[in-house]
Amino acid sequence: xxxxxxxxxxxxxxxxxxxxxxxxxxxxxxxxxxxxxxxxxxxxxxxxxxxxxxxxxxxxxxxxxxxxxxxxxxxxxxxxxxxxxxxxxxxxxxxxxxxxxxxxxxxxxxxxxxxxxxxxxxxxxxxxxxxxxxxxxxxxxxxxxxxxxxxxxxxxx
Amino acid sequence: xxxxxxxxxxxxxxxxxxxxxxxxxxxxxxxxxxxxxxxxxxxxxxxxxxxxxxxxxxxxxxxxxxxxxxxxxxxxxxxxxxxxxxxxxxxxxxxxxxxxxxxxxxxxxxxxxxxxxxxxxxxxxxxxxxxxxxxxxxxxxxxxxxxxxxxxxxxxxxxxxxxxxxxxxxxxxxxxxxxxxxxxxxxxxxxxxxxxxxxxxxxxxxxxxxxxxxxxxxxxxxxxxxxxxxxxxxxxxxxxxxxxxxxxxxxxxxxxxxxxxxxxxx
Amino acid sequence: xxxxxxxxxxxxxxxxxxxxxxxxxxxxxxxxxxxxxxxxxxxxxxxxxxxxxxxxxxxxxxxxxxxxxxxxxxxxxxxxxxxxxxxxxxxxxxxxxxxxxxxxxxxxxxxxxxxxxxxxxxxxxxxxxxxxxxxxxxxxxxxxxxxxxxxxxxxxxxxxxxxxxxxxxxxxxxxxxxxxxxxxxxxxxxxxxxxxxxxxxxxxxxxxxxxxxxxxxxxxxxxxxxxxxxxxxxxxxxxxxxxxxxxxxxxxxxxxxxxxxxxxx
Numbered sequence: 001x002x003x004x005x006x007x008x009x010x011x012x013x014x015x016x017x018x019x020x021x022x023x024x025x026x027x028x029x030x031x032x033x034x035x036x037x038x039x040x041x042x043x044x045x046x047x048x049x050x051x052x053x054x055x056x057x058x059x060x061x062x063x064x065x066x067x068x069x070x071x072x073x074x075x076x077x078x079x080x081x082x083x084x085x086x087x088x089x090x091x092x093x094x095x096x097x098x099x100x101x102x103x104x105x106x107x108x109x110x111x112x113x114x115x116x117x118x119x120x121x122x123x124x125x126x127x128x129x130x131x132x133x134x135x136x137x138x139x140x141x142x143x144x145x146x147x148x149x150x151x152x153x154x155x156x157x
Numbered sequence: 158x159x160x161x162x163x164x165x166x167x168x169x170x171x172x173x174x175x176x177x178x179x180x181x182x183x184x185x186x187x188x189x190x191x192x193x194x195x196x197x198x199x200x201x202x203x204x205x206x207x208x209x210x211x212x213x214x215x216x217x218x219x220x221x222x223x224x225x226x227x228x229x230x231x232x233x234x235x236x237x238x239x240x241x242x243x244x245x246x247x248x249x250x251x252x253x254x255x256x257x258x259x260x261x262x263x264x265x266x267x268x269x270x271x272x273x274x275x276x277x278x279x280x281x282x283x284x285x286x287x288x289x290x291x292x293x294x295x296x297x298x299x300x301x302x303x304x305x306x307x308x309x310x311x312x313x314x315x316x317x318x319x320x321x322x323x324x325x326x327x328x329x330x331x332x333x334x335x336x337x338x339x340x341x342x343x344x345x346x347x348x349x350x351x352x353x354x355x356x357x358x359x360x361x362x363x364x365x366x367x368x369x370x371x372x373x374x375x376x377x378x379x380x381x382x383x384x385x386x387x388x389x390x391x392x393x394x395x396x397x398x399x400x401x402x403x404x405x406x407x408x409x410x411x412x413x414x415x416x417x418x419x420x421x422x423x
Numbered sequence: 424x425x426x427x428x429x430x431x432x433x434x435x436x437x438x439x440x441x442x443x444x445x446x447x448x449x450x451x452x453x454x455x456x457x458x459x460x461x462x463x464x465x466x467x468x469x470x471x472x473x474x475x476x477x478x479x480x481x482x483x484x485x486x487x488x489x490x491x492x493x494x495x496x497x498x499x500x501x502x503x504x505x506x507x508x509x510x511x512x513x514x515x516x517x518x519x520x521x522x523x524x525x526x527x528x529x530x531x532x533x534x535x536x537x538x539x540x541x542x543x544x545x546x547x548x549x550x551x552x553x554x555x556x557x558x559x560x561x562x563x564x565x566x567x568x569x570x571x572x573x574x575x576x577x578x579x580x581x582x583x584x585x586x587x588x589x590x591x592x593x594x595x596x597x598x599x600x601x602x603x604x605x606x607x608x609x610x611x612x613x614x615x616x617x618x619x620x621x622x623x624x625x626x627x628x629x630x631x632x633x634x635x636x637x638x639x640x641x642x643x644x645x646x647x648x649x650x651x652x653x654x655x656x657x658x659x660x661x662x663x664x665x666x667x668x669x670x671x672x673x674x675x676x677x678x679x680x681x682x683x684x685x686x687x688x
Contacts, residue, residue: 007469
């Protein structure tokens with residue numbers, strides 16, 4: 001028959017190992033350590049087409065993650081997409097920075113890339129990025145290619 | 158209450174699903190006496206015992222234990238009353254995951270705040286009373302049938318109950334264990350100043366041991382009296398029961414078509 | 424002919440209503456009773472600790488070994504598929520997401536149901552058959568508070584821990600096969616994994632799933648044990664029912680939870 005002491009010992013070990021597994025999963029497998037409770041400020045950017053951009057997609061500058069996409073909405077007046085970007089408070093960008101929607105790798109997910117401008121004044125919470133470049137949509141690209149080819153053909157005649 | 162009866166069963170009727178098991182049962186158990194409820198299997202005697210213990214609730218009638226109507230008590234009152242009742246189950250029903258010692262100590266640990274040293278002494282005393290103090294550290298799986306039942310008996314008298322209920326205590330025991338259990342039932346009853354109800358169909362042991370007998374058949378009390386009166390009774394079904402006659406009111410043959418017809422049937 | 428069909432339908436309906444729905448109602452009432460009587464499971468925590476040992480600790484071996492093997496298979500199969508698209512660097516992502524989101528909670532749940540769930544049902548059923556539960560009642564001890572509730576809480580506490588251990592072992596297994604055996608780049612394995620696995624979305628949801636499965640499996644296990652007919656066949660049938668019903672419940676709940684949690688991704 002198993003004694004009280006042995007029971008407590010084994011259950012204690014079980015609890016420690018189990019919680020250890022949860023910690024391992026949270027810190028080593030997931031990204032808990034790096035990006036949870038840091039302060040952030042929100043700026044927005046308007047795009048003609050966001051392509052496959054999703055909420056919580058990364059916002060990168062020079063390839064480094066500086067924030068996350070917060071919210072994606074449709075502006076019924078300008079018929080553009082309004083994307084809210086939560087930028088980590090540690091990073092400041094000039095007011096004339098531009099935002100592009102890029103794809104990571106060939107089949108990868110889409111993210112927002114910010115290229116810094118040259119203005120002396122920085123963006124603060126609530127500001128809007130003026131310069132944006134929409135996502136590359138494959139159908140438009142093909143249509144453009146065919147159109148160019150057709151124009152070339154016409155020009156030659 | 159000015160009555161010398163510890164248990165009074167009044168006009169109790171009980172059905173299980175739709176099968177009527179007991180009908181208009183009336184019986185009393187005087188204080189300090191050992192009373193047997195006997196009958197064939199299926200006559201309802203175990204059901205009656207459970208009703209007295211409050212494990213079942215009758216459809217009609219009242220069961221009074223120590224002046225309280227046990228079938229009308231709420232949960233807390235019922236459990237408070239049960240602490241004064243001890244029950245020995247047919248095969249002991251010891252808790253298999255703890256030793257004999259822990260089994261006997263169970264109620265003391267659950268219902269009292271006694272320190273462990275005190276409990277240890279009490280447990281050893283109870284085990285001594287049933288002759289198994291040396292088996293205190295054995296697990297139920299290591300005990301023989303008779304020994305397990307004795308440990309269970311020690312367990313049920315742990316809090317010195319005023320009423321002891323025995324469900325078929327003699328079933329499946331060897332002659333020596335039979336004698337031991339019988340002696341213990343009587344001895345403990347008298348030394349504890351308790352009252353005992355023994356449900357059994359072991360006629361020989363019961364008649365040796367008890368003060369009064371209720372004989373039940375098909376859900377009714379057919380006869381009641383002292384052991385002497387039972388032995389001398391002329392009631393055919395009781396005679397057949399007491400003397401173990403193969404044929405009588407309870408027929409030897411299960412209902413069947415005529416013998417000759419059955420043998421030569423095509 | 425129509426007579427027979429009608430008769431059949433009536434019998435089927437009667438069976439569903441009288442046995443299935445009746446039992447479901449009883450099971451819900453039982454759960455409620457158990458929750459009400461749960462105070463002793465925590466006040467006298469050693470009762471629950473004992474059950475955590477028998478349900479959780481004794482399941483460790485099967486969970487860890489299975490987790491390791493599942494992870495290793497994921498590593499093999501995952502590599503085989505990803506290498507066709509030149510994306511073998513994403514092996515860490517595939518292994519970890521499969522485990523944390525789905526395989527960890529579900530497979531650990533199924534294993535727990537088979538090992539611990541059936542043991543709990545058999546134990547309680549046997550205690551009922553040998554009149555130990557009745558004896559307890561006659562000794563003014565509530566069997567639901569003393570026997571049933573601690574086992575329930577032990578299962579609920581153990582499941583998330585076991586699922587996490589399964590997933591962790593699986594990731595390790597995938598690492599062993601992918602990085603050590605096959606030669607996928609170690610850096611990419613971990614870094615892509617860390618970038619793709621989100622704590623709130625994946626880990627937390629996985630923990631919530633395993634918690635829900637724990638409740639379902641243990642509830643079914645204690646109920647079947649308590650409700651088992653007090654005979655040998657009764658207990659054996661109840662044990663089988665526990666494993667079957669728990670497994671179906673896990674798979675069904677997994678669908679519901681996945682649909683709720685992973686919907687807009």
